[in-house]
Amino acid sequence: MLEEVAPIESNRKIGKGTFLMGFRSTSLASLTRPGQFFMIHFGRATKDPLLRRPFSIHGIQDTNRLMILYNIVGKGTSLLSALREGDPISVIGPLGNGFTLPRPNERALLVAGGMGIAPLLFLTQALKRVQRRRIKMFLGFPTSQEVVLTDQLKDLDIDLSLTTEDGSLGTRGLVTDLLDQYLGQELTERPVLYACGPAPMLRKVAQRAVAFNLRCYVSLESHMACGFGICQGCAVKTSSSKDKPYYYVCQDGPVFSAEMIDWEAL
Numbered sequence: 001m002l003e004e005v006a007p008i009e010s011n012r013k014i015g016k017g018t019f020l021m022g023f024r025s026t027s028l029a030s031l032t033r034p035g036q037f038f039m040i041h042f043g044r045a046t047k048d049p050l051l052r053r054p055f056s057i058h059g060i061q062d063t064n065r066l067m068i069l070y071n072i073v074g075k076g077t078s079l080l081s082a083l084r085e086g087d088p089i090s091v092i093g094p095l096g097n098g099f100t101l102p103r104p105n106e107r108a109l110l111v112a113g114g115m116g117i118a119p120l121l122f123l124t125q126a127l128k129r130v131q132r133r134r135i136k137m138f139l140g141f142p143t144s145q146e147v148v149l150t151d152q153l154k155d156l157d158i159d160l161s162l163t164t165e166d167g168s169l170g171t172r173g174l175v176t177d178l179l180d181q182y183l184g185q186e187l188t189e190r191p192v193l194y195a196c197g198p199a200p201m202l203r204k205v206a207q208r209a210v211a212f213n214l215r216c217y218v219s220l221e222s223h224m225a226c227g228f229g230i231c232q233g234c235a236v237k238t239s240s241s242k243d244k245p246y247y248y249v250c251q252d253g254p255v256f257s258a259e260m261i262d263w264e265a266l
């Protein structure tokens with residue numbers, strides 16, 4: 001884990017309330033795996049908010065340009081969106097465990113809801129290097145206004161299916177409806193599921209994985225004050241509460257095998 005201050009290279013709006021930020025760090029890029037995250041503090045000597053905020057690593061370009069995809073939801077992300085080229089951010093990371101990649105002959109099926117696409121694009125880049133099979137992705141947003149990154153995903157030549165809840169782009173419905181349709185067919189292969197998105201979506205994906213006996217990795221979000229196991233603010237209940245009642249999302253995750261989590265408690 002490193003702490004670095006890096007100047008922002010780019011920070012541009014790519015959708016409704018959604019920004020894509022890039023900064024360069026050869027040392028952080030060389031250590032980072034898909035599914036890990038950074039704790040970021042904004043701008044020069046800002047005391048409000050005092051705490052860093054966690055962000056997934058969205059991708060690496062040109063070997064050392066790290067990308068962060070984020071939505072404005074509150075004070076920290078609003079401050080982040082106001083930063084310009086050359087402004088410094090303070091970054092601690094990489095943190096967390098990252099995704100376990102499938103074997104080369106297994107098919108990866110990625111399920112992303114909204115900002116859940118953030119860590120899955122980096123995963124897609126890594127999968128492209130090791131997988132012989134075409135990667136399949138189900139991607140869902142509330143409406144066409146929130147849809148981002150579809151061109152970049154098409155450039156990666158993946159088998160992409162899109163949903164919006166109001167049907168304004170792609171298939172109408174929830175992203176998990178696509179998963180249900182897919183699993184409802186006679187499966188000729190057993191995909192490994194990778195999912196990131198809101199908790200109700202992840203719960204549904206995990207339930208399907210159990211029902212169809214599929215390996216499934218979920219990337220969880222929780223409130224984080226420290227990012228490395230000190231504050232205990234990111235605890236989630238485990239499914240085997242006798243051995244270990246809680247996992248810390250920052251240290252034990254953020255990626256978990258679906259059966260590790262008590263989904264009713266989440």
Ligand SMILES: Cc1cc2nc3c(=O)[nH]c(=O)nc-3n(C[C@H](O)[C@H](O)[C@H](O)COP(=O)(O)OP(=O)(O)OC[C@H]3O[C@@H](n4cnc5c(N)ncnc54)[C@H](O)[C@@H]3O)c2cc1C
Binds near residue numbers: 069071075220221224
């Ligand atoms: C491991 C990890 C990776 C993440 N990766 C990304 C990413 O790549 N892109 C991205 O946009 N966001 C990501 N997030 C969420 C991001 O950290 C929060 O949106 C951010 O901290 C909000 O800061 P804020 O100061 O703008 O909002 P705040 O003022 O802190 O909060 C605004 C509102 O958002 C809610 N909120 C804040 N954080 C969370 C959270 N973690 N889970 C649920 N609700 C929350 C608050 O309860 C409040 O209602 C990630 C979170 C984690 C734990």
Ligand code: FES
Binds near residue numbers: 225251
């Ligand atoms: S964020 Fe502090 S223990 Fe996980």
